[in-house]
Amino acid sequence: MDKDFAKDVNDGLIKIIEMCKWLLNCLQVEVGRNAKTWQKEKANIIDIKAVDSNSYKEVESMAKIKNIYHRADGRWEYVKKQNGTKIYLIASTKEKLIEKVREEKQNHKKQVQKETMTFVKWCLRWLEVYKQDLRLSSQKRYKQIIQKYIQPFFKETALKKVNQEQVQQFVNSLVGERNKEYAFLTVRQALKQAFINKKISEDISSMLVKPKRHRRIRRTAMSLVEQQELMRVLKEYEPNVRMFILFSIILGTRRSETMRFKLNDINELTNRIHIKGTKTYGADRNIKITNEMITLLKNNAERDESENYFYYNPDYYTKKIQEIYSKAKIRDKTLHDLRHTCATNLLYLGMPDKFRQQYLGHANIVMTNDVYTNLQDDITKDGLLKLYNNLYPEI
Numbered sequence: 001m002d003k004d005f006a007k008d009v010n011d012g013l014i015k016i017i018e019m020c021k022w023l024l025n026c027l028q029v030e031v032g033r034n035a036k037t038w039q040k041e042k043a044n045i046i047d048i049k050a051v052d053s054n055s056y057k058e059v060e061s062m063a064k065i066k067n068i069y070h071r072a073d074g075r076w077e078y079v080k081k082q083n084g085t086k087i088y089l090i091a092s093t094k095e096k097l098i099e100k101v102r103e104e105k106q107n108h109k110k111q112v113q114k115e116t117m118t119f120v121k122w123c124l125r126w127l128e129v130y131k132q133d134l135r136l137s138s139q140k141r142y143k144q145i146i147q148k149y150i151q152p153f154f155k156e157t158a159l160k161k162v163n164q165e166q167v168q169q170f171v172n173s174l175v176g177e178r179n180k181e182y183a184f185l186t187v188r189q190a191l192k193q194a195f196i197n198k199k200i201s202e203d204i205s206s207m208l209v210k211p212k213r214h215r216r217i218r219r220t221a222m223s224l225v226e227q228q229e230l231m232r233v234l235k236e237y238e239p240n241v242r243m244f245i246l247f248s249i250i251l252g253t254r255r256s257e258t259m260r261f262k263l264n265d266i267n268e269l270t271n272r273i274h275i276k277g278t279k280t281y282g283a284d285r286n287i288k289i290t291n292e293m294i295t296l297l298k299n300n301a302e303r304d305e306s307e308n309y310f311y312y313n314p315d316y317y318t319k320k321i322q323e324i325y326s327k328a329k330i331r332d333k334t335l336h337d338l339r340h341t342c343a344t345n346l347l348y349l350g351m352p353d354k355f356r357q358q359y360l361g362h363a364n365i366v367m368t369n370d371v372y373t374n375l376q377d378d379i380t381k382d383g384l385l386k387l388y389n390n391l392y393p394e395i
Helices: 002-027 053-063 094-113 119-130 136-154 164-173 177-196 224-234 239-251 255-259 291-299 314-328 337-348 353-360 365-372 381-388
Strands: 068-070 076-082 085-091 272-275 285-288
Touching (some): 076 094, 085 094, 119 177, 136 177, 164 177, 239 291, 337 381
Antiparallel strands (some): 272 285
């Protein structure tokens, strides 16, 4: 019984080996060259030692061609997607089809060699032509990534000379999760379109490794004690910086909205201020403002009413608020947390939900209540009124 079982196992293994050899023969790429040089007659395996390195690399690359199909009519077909349309190459044999694919790739490389555009110029061209349907804020974000991060790194590097390692080093060199993610999306999409347009010979975008997404720190409002410390330290700074922080915490504006403010945005007849927002359909808004806030803004104005009230670079104010937080011993807070603080203060001042939503320029009340409003044990209406001297509007 044992001998019969061993014999069956032995026969089965022999059949499996024969089947594997048959499969290898079926999958082996026939290059159509000199048989003595390119393959062994019996084993049908490419002799690496017998050919030069360049020829072997060519054969190896041809063996990796994808999207080749054997049609029902006996012919061979290669399918490639380019500019949103499919390109078909058909030949009577697989060898002839591979030759056609090789010629197509060589033509692609010749076209790339004629390209003289720099990588930075191509990114700007890509943004102009292929991202027209984006809203204004997204287009500005892409442009900022290109000018602030891509341009200093790549400088005058030609588009056709950009390689995968260089682009990956650029993505890895950025500090901050959001910057990395935006930069990765920008270069990947720009390189993908460059390959489709035959401006580069290799699809680098598919080789990039996406940076790991770290867990974001949840933004929260400041407590009343922290706000008191903030106002105390703020007195040491120049008027323009003080007004930038007060403007952000009283009106709950985003940094870009604060930077756009001009004195002629205030309508003293209706006690309303026009906030030029672009992020959501409700971001551009006219909100109520107190006489005390109008007076404070006018008394600290350093420019004409038709000019931008805040004239420093936006990053200057971001660095200053971090400096102020450090002096006030307030930890884990950013400039955007002033907006969260405003939403929370409005809640404790007794403002209705719909008012707070419109005041902050949110598209829906869920964002206002669930994300921007944070409960604080020490905040009271009387405490806020005493701290800010009626700068917040009453409803």
